[in-house]
Amino acid sequence: MAIPPNPDARFHIEVIKLLLQVATSDDRVTREEIDQIIDTARGFSVSLTELSALTRCLQEGKPLPPPNLGLLSDNPKAVIDAVHSLIAGDGQVDEAEIEMMRQIRELLGIAP
Template identity: 75%
Template structure:
């Protein structure tokens, strides 16, 4: 994947990477979660080539690229909003997703 020169685009791609990590945290990815990730990517205007490369990892069972935490710390509110929207989308909140959210908050330096 090519790193985009636009800082907002770079941030948005890192959010999508994180959302994919969250979606797979309970060892299954639902159709609703994929739809939410695609909706978020569209809203962020993430290039289709980037989204395709990331989702291809899921389809092929390859490890997902880790998100850049430094970039995500630039806007923790937007990150957490995207994570909460994803978790709520399928109507099933799993313990693994709750734990992942706790870890994300800690990683971003956000206190409860």
């Protein structure tokens, strides 16, 4: 019998997927953003296999897999904190990033 996946691990992978979406929202990904995402993934103990599969999409110019908003809505504060850290991490806040944060808050049911 297969062991069901750890719900926290699934949640963390979905956060990383969302962070990659945010990082690419302004059509450029900075080294600081990549470093922040990698640090977050390590802090969440996201497997190297999962992280490599996601970053390969960026390297090959393929569409990123969409995050599962149902899972993300289980802990919206953690999601918003991770997104805020990413956006603020490079010292530049782009209009597209602000709009992405607004949309994420709306999708997660968080009032502005």
